[in-house]
Amino acid sequence: MADVTVRAPAKINLHLEVLGLRPDGYHELAMVMQSIDLADSLVLRASADAMIRLHCDNADLPTDGTNLIVKAADLLRSRVGLPELGVEITLHKRIPIGAGLAGGSSDGAAALVGLDALWGLGLGTERLHGLAAKLGSDMPFCLQGGTQLCFGRGERLEPVPQQQVAERAVLLLKHPQASVSTPWAYGRCRELRGDFYLESETDFEQRRQALRHGPLLAALAAPGPLPPLRNDLQSVVAPEVESVRSGLDLLRLGPEALAVAMSGSGPSLYALYPDLAAAEAARITLAGELDALGFASWCCRCGGSGVSLVTDGSPP
Numbered sequence: 001m002a003d004v005t006v007r008a009p010a011k012i013n014l015h016l017e018v019l020g021l022r023p024d025g026y027h028e029l030a031m032v033m034q035s036i037d038l039a040d041s042l043v044l045r046a047s048a049d050a051m052i053r054l055h056c057d058n059a060d061l062p063t064d065g066t067n068l069i070v071k072a073a074d075l076l077r078s079r080v081g082l083p084e085l086g087v088e089i090t091l092h093k094r095i096p097i098g099a100g101l102a103g104g105s106s107d108g109a110a111a112l113v114g115l116d117a118l119w120g121l122g123l124g125t126e127r128l129h130g131l132a133a134k135l136g137s138d139m140p141f142c143l144q145g146g147t148q149l150c151f152g153r154g155e156r157l158e159p160v161p162q163q164q165v166a167e168r169a170v171l172l173l174k175h176p177q178a179s180v181s182t183p184w185a186y187g188r189c190r191e192l193r194g195d196f197y198l199e200s201e202t203d204f205e206q207r208r209q210a211l212r213h214g215p216l217l218a219a220l221a222a223p224g225p226l227p228p229l230r231n232d233l234q235s236v237v238a239p240e241v242e243s244v245r246s247g248l249d250l251l252r253l254g255p256e257a258l259a260v261a262m263s264g265s266g267p268s269l270y271a272l273y274p275d276l277a278a279a280e281a282a283r284i285t286l287a288g289e290l291d292a293l294g295f296a297s298w299c300c301r302c303g304g305s306g307v308s309l310v311t312d313g314s315p316p
């Protein structure tokens with residue numbers, strides 16, 4: 001079997017609304033998520049020794065059973081009842097770790113898709129969706145990608161057709177020393193909200209309808225500015241993480257952006273621009289301040305897809 005190469009794109013959250021607390025301890029969410037073309041890549045090679053081996057070019061990332069790639073491979077192998085299946089995976093890491101960009105989730109989704117192909121399991125995306133949801137709330141989105149409304153824990157997806165999403169690009173910032181625990185961010189949100197949570201499914205559905213038919217999706221369909229973006233975790237994280245505050249201020253005061261927000265539970269921040277050239281021009285304008293504040297930065301297109309097999313022989 002020839003090697004299988006898979007791309008694992010990152011995501012940003014265009015809307016992140018915490019609706020309430022679920023009986024399972026997770027939060028009921030209403031989100032809009034968008035793939036971007038900053039991506040990790042995985043090269044998978046079948047092995048005959050029933051081992052799952054992972055190598056990564058970023059030494060900061062564990063390659064043991066805590067890695068979502070290894071977790072995905074283990075879960076898939078046990079689900080199909082073939083413990084003798086083995087694989088050697090090489091991960092080329094480009095997405096900053098623990099940044100709010102679902103890099104780990106996307107790698108896990110890429111492992112599911114790549115192993116389904118490598119091991120010839122023929123499960124397909126629907127069956128893989130259920131496995132992804134077990135591995136993490138963001139992982140189902142990472143499988144599908146594009147622009148999606150995400151409800152439930154984040155695993156209930158409603159695609160926004162690509163023709164209803166105008167071209168845009170992002171200038172993405174992350175401070176190398178900053179990190180945010182996602183469980184902490186949700187727990188802190190709960191503390192600050194007190195009992196101001198919606199409780200009934202009727203209330204949840206009313207908020208979902210408001211997002212489906214609200215100003216954000218209407219604005220996404222056409223070029224131009226967006227309404228102020230909502231991320232309920234941003235108001236929790238910003239007071240506690242200086243680089244989130246300084247990054248948001250810098251992006252707001254810099255060249256006019258279509259919108260500025262934190263992604264996911266942070267600490268990455270982004271500004272949306274009409275296209276890649278505008279994002280790159282903004283990065284050049286802000287280069288002095290970005291260096292002075294120690295930010296790493298990326299310019300990426302808002303992409304149209306999630307995890308994808310690389311079949312054109314392009315380098316991983």
Ligand SMILES: C[C@](O)(CO)[C@H](O)COP(=O)(O)OP(=O)(O)OC[C@H]1O[C@@H](n2ccc(N)nc2=O)[C@H](O)[C@@H]1O
Nearest residue numbers: 025026027105136137138139153154182183186264265
């Ligand atoms: C912040 C986001 O990235 C926004 O896209 C996601 O909500 C988090 O997605 P994720 O990292 O895949 O989250 P998981 O790995 O499933 O959960 C990590 C932790 O985040 C909290 N969590 C996550 C999702 C959710 N709907 N409610 C939660 O309270 C829980 O404490 C959970 O133990």
Ligand SMILES: Nc1ncnc2c1ncn2[C@@H]1O[C@H](COP(=O)(O)OP(=O)(O)OP(=O)(O)O)[C@@H](O)[C@H]1O
Nearest residue numbers: 067068097098099100101102103104105107264265
């Ligand atoms: N392949 C992987 N790549 C990156 N992180 C991984 C991976 N496997 C496991 N992890 C662990 O998962 C944690 C969260 O990873 P991930 O990159 O998905 O979070 P994130 O970027 O904060 O995204 P989000 O907040 O949207 O979940 C990391 O801090 C890391 O410890």
